Structures are given as structure tokens and as C-alpha cells.
Amino acid sequence: MYRYDDFDRQLVHERTEQFREQVKRRLAGDITEEQFRPLRLMNGVYLQLHAYMLRVAVPYGTLRADQLRQLGMIARVYDKGYGHFTTRQNIQYNWPKLDEIPDALLDLAKVEMHAIQTSGNCIRNTTTDQYAGAAADEIEDPRPYCELIRQWSTFHPEFTYLPRKFKIAVTGSPNDRAAVKVHDIGLRMHQNDAGETGFEVMVGGGLGRTPFVGKTIRDFIGKNDLFSYLEAILRVYNRFGRRDNKYKARIKILVHEEGIDKIRELVEEEWAQIKDGSLRVDDAEIAHYIEQFAPPAFEALFDDDADFERHKSENRRFANWVRSNVIEHKQSGYAIANVSLKPIGGIPGDATDTQMELVADLSEKYSFGDVRVTHEQNLVLPHVKKADLFAVWSELDKANLGTANLGYVTDIISCPGLDYCALATARSIPLSQRISERFGDLDRQHDIGELKIKISGCINACGHHHVGHIGILGLDKRGKEFYQITLGGDASQDASIGKIAGAGFSEAEVVDAIESLVTKYIDIRESGERFIDTYRRVGMDPFKEVLYGDR
């Protein structure tokens, strides 16, 4: 894993001190809340419904054990004993006190963490595949490039006051687990005809009130040229992106209004002028970063482990967890273990201080001190020996972290909604809890199979409802919450934006509505079909009928 050197540490240290001074100025009344606002936002401090909220960056979703342990400590000391992992692979603290935030940031800096790039109209924290460096289907570990992007985009002097925020996601696998097609820039690693590995570059994807799937601006950009190409896109966006209307300021609108061909022409013209400049990264430098993400010291193991098989046959709950939460590793004898933060009836993405510390301990003992945060709001122990899986699960299970529901109907993405968020129009957490309880039975969940429900409490779509197989959008109608259902969304390599099924449902009706959709799917599915496959085969009508009948 990448370790900060003295330059990285110095930068975070200076930033921490800078913000401490700014908070001092605010608390002393030297600056107004209005003047303080942009300064705190550049440091991940939002003002929510009830309190300030601190959003901490987890660059490309990778944490070391000591970092996760520190996140637990911060939850205990500066918050109410928990934190919330988000769809941006970040963590949010909901109850910090403003005068204590500089100390929290100092404690973060001690483990090479910060709140940079978690807010503001800058290039945000880069996200990637949570299984990077472990996945069997990976072409190459994307994290060295993510780290280079992190550095290039941190306090970029030209791109700190963009028309709007800007998100870059990278996948090193053809099976996209990072939702790259719904980001401002999506990068997909692949090989060209000459056998070189590089990136397909997609632009203009995004969710929010105007969702789009990203369009390919370049089929292939070599690794050495990636950064000048990104700079060319950002410069075109900074110069020509709309600034007259906040809701039309993302690059997706520029791409939509001008057309991808016109944007490509502008970007290529810009790139031609900078591609041989100082942003060209040579092979030696790339090799240096690849080295920093070298695989851990795996043991040479047979892929089968007798004890592991025995535990599976003796313990049905363990076998169930392996079935849903354990994923094939590229290294023989190892596996990827997913830690569900979606206990039945729980709050999606929340983890307590002691849960974070436990996962940190387990990662140290069983996963080379490596932990990942997923955009689906779970944690991952990426490198666990199959022989150790039973021990890992037993510990997780005792801490209510062993729920066997990865990818199932209760593995719900949910934004914080009206319980916390100043922008929300409806609550999303209580609804996700009720759906989770309704479908809590594990055998039933397994029978339903992969089904991604994603809930947003407002049109800004932090809960990714547009790309949920079933998406739920909470709105406000004359002071009452109601919920609009979309079907057929997908965040994967086959990305698609869900379609609105029809009129919204009241809070009392919506769980029944979801259940009727699931029942219909079970009735009409063909062998091996997931919900999304069935929807794509039969279309909206059969589902609309169970929702609305003759209505």
C-alpha cells in the first residue's frame, strides 16, 4: 500500500494548520458563517440539519489497519460512537463540534488521512474497485494510477473553482464494481491491439437530477499520457462548462448539449498542445508507484482447504456467508471477504467505534492490514486465507458484522436522508430498515438472488437510485413523504438509468409495492435470471401492472 513520504505529510500538516487558523477566526467572530462557508467546505465540513458533519476522505477506498482503528477512535472521541460509510468510499461523522474539528483533523493527519477533496467544486476523491489488487478478473491493479490521480488532483491550482464538483472513478477489471460509467470521468483499463494496457476514457456520466451514462471520448489512452489527457478534459470543462445554473454545471450537461463529438474535438485539440509536456509520466515513475502497491507476501497454498470445507459442511450460517460474501481471489488459497454493514433492520453503512476497531484487528491478523470501503457501503478484507475464513467470520458474527447478504435485496444503498441531511426531501434510512426487515429471511433472499435496491432521499441521488435495479426516490408532496420507484437501473459495465414506474407511493405503501415487484419477478423469471435480466427481457409493463393494476 502507498505510504506517505515527507512531502505528502507536510502538505496535510500545512493544510491542518491552515484550517485550525480559519476555525479560530470563525470562533472569534472575525469572519461570518457566510465567509467561513467556502473555507470549511474545502475541508470536508458541512452544516447539516442538526450539526456540522465531517466527511473524511478514503482515497480509492483503501485503508490500513491503523487508519481504520483511528477512524474508530475518532467516532468515539469526537462523535457519538459511530461513523457512516458513504457511496463515495468515504466516511462521515455526523456530530462533531466545530471547535474540536481541528483536533480531529490532526488525529487524522497522524495516520496520513484528511478531509481534502471531499467537498467543493474541485476534483473529488478518486474512487475505484474495492477488490483492486485482489480480484481474479482484474487486468491490472488500478490503485497506482489512482494514487497518481490523487496527487495530480490535490489542490490543483487551475481546477479548484470548477463549474461544479468533479468525480473520477477507475476500474482495472472488465466487471465494473466502481460504477465508472456514472462518473464525470470513468476510466476502464483494457489492452489495445498492440497488447499495451491503458484506459478507455468515458466522460459525462452522472446521477443527480439529470442522470446520464458516460460516453466514450477515447477508446484508448496509454498510461504515460493519462494525466495530460485528464488535464485536457478538465481544462475544456473549466473553460466551457456552464456556470449560469448550478443544476446544469456538471460536465454531463456540457457533453449532452454540445455532443460528445464536439467535446472530443476540443479535448483532442487541447491535448495535442500539452501531451508532450511535464504531465507525461514515464515508465520508471509508473513502476515506482506499481511497486508501492505490490502484492503482499502471499503464501503458496493449494486452493482447497480441508478445514474450510469441513466448517462449511458443519455450519450452515458460515456456509451461507461464504456463499454470498466471499469472492474469488486471484491468489490460490486466498479469498476476498466482504464485511456487511447492512445487518437486517440496521442503518446501511453505519459502523460503531468498536466494530471499526474489530475489523482493523482482523485485517492485521488475517488480511495483511488491508481494508477496503465499497461504494455500496460495506467493508472488505481483501486477502484472507481460505483456512482463516471461519475464524474471521466467527469474530465478525459476534460483532453483528457477519450478515450473509452481499448483493442481496437487503444489501441496500441508502443516503442519510432527512434524518441528517439539509437537502433531503424525505427520509431514506427508516425505509431501508423496513425493507430490510421485510426481506430479512435469508433463504428467501438467496432465492431472490442479486437485487440491488438503492434509495435516495432527494433528487440529488446520493443513494444512486437511478442505477438501482429497483430505485427509490423520496420526495415531498405537500408536506408528506412519498416515494417514486424506478426500475432497470444498473451501475455495472452494462450501465443503464432506471425508468420511473409511475406515480409515487406513500410511506405506508412503498414496502408492499417493492414486495409485489419481487413476487412478480419470482413468478416470471427464467432459470438463472437476476431481477435486472428479467426486467430487460420483459420490460416495464408486467411490473407496472402489479404496482398499479388498472390505476
Add this chain to the structure above:
Amino acid sequence: MAIVKNDSVIEQEWITVDAEGDLPASDENLIVPLARFKEERDSLLGRNGGLGVQLNPGDAPEDLADDLDRLSIITVNFPAYTDGRGYSYGRVLRERMGFTGELRAVGDVLRDQILYMHRCGFDAYDLKVEGEVALNKVRAALKEMSVYYQPTGDGRVTAQSLRERRRAALQ
């Protein structure tokens, strides 16, 4: 109201006129918006005083390609600090077009943006506070950070090149 350049407060020696305003006497130093410069280029270039151009958001610095050596100053207007187009104009003017005259940020120029402006090629800042206060703000802003990841045309050494030097020294 003070202009800070090269670590000192400088006099305002330029008269800025808008699209329609009357031009001052021919020997006065004059700054006109880009649109007016394009319309009245020949007569403006024929004046005796110094000539500068103001870029507003949406303008193309490339339009000045043929006349850069005739301009002593280019001002870039930031009508609101949140409008960051001027940063790109600065880099294009300095790094691509080779402009060597004064590049002055005007408008909503605040302390917390000055370092970024400097990194993008600006060397003068028109601040809405008085002399000494303005100077102190610029000084503080320019020394707040000492680590830079991005190569720009400002001459600062990036973390990457310092790392390379260190690796080379160790070999």
C-alpha cells in the same frame, strides 16, 4: 484598494474603460475589454500610452495571439471568486502563448485564492483592502503551503521532481 505585485504595493497606473466608455488622452495608459480591443484594434494600437486588455469569463485568450508583444498588461476579471475560468486563462497565456507582461487578477480577489492564482501565472493582485493589509494577505497566502504536486509554469519545484532528485542522489 491596493494592487500587490512583486512583494510590494504598486501604484495604479492604468485606466480601465468598459465597452462604451470614452477613451482617455492618447498618452494615458489604457486597459480595454477584449471585445473592444478586437473591434478597435488598429486605432488602439496607434495610441501613445501603454495598452492592456481585460479578459472576462468566456473570453478566449487565444484571440490575443498576434498582439501579445504589444500588450504590457493583461487583467483577468474574476467577477466572483467561484468563477475559476481565469485560472485557465492565466496558464494558457503564460505557458502556451508565452506572455511575459503583467498578469493581474481583478474583481473578487481574496486571500484564499491568491496562491492558486500565482501558480497559474498571475503576478499582480488587485485587492479590495488597503495597502499594508493587502500586502500582508498576499504574503501570508503565498507561504501557506510549501508542497506542490502539479507542474505549472510558475517555476515551483514539484514533489515529484524533488523525489526524483532524491532517488538519483541515492543511486
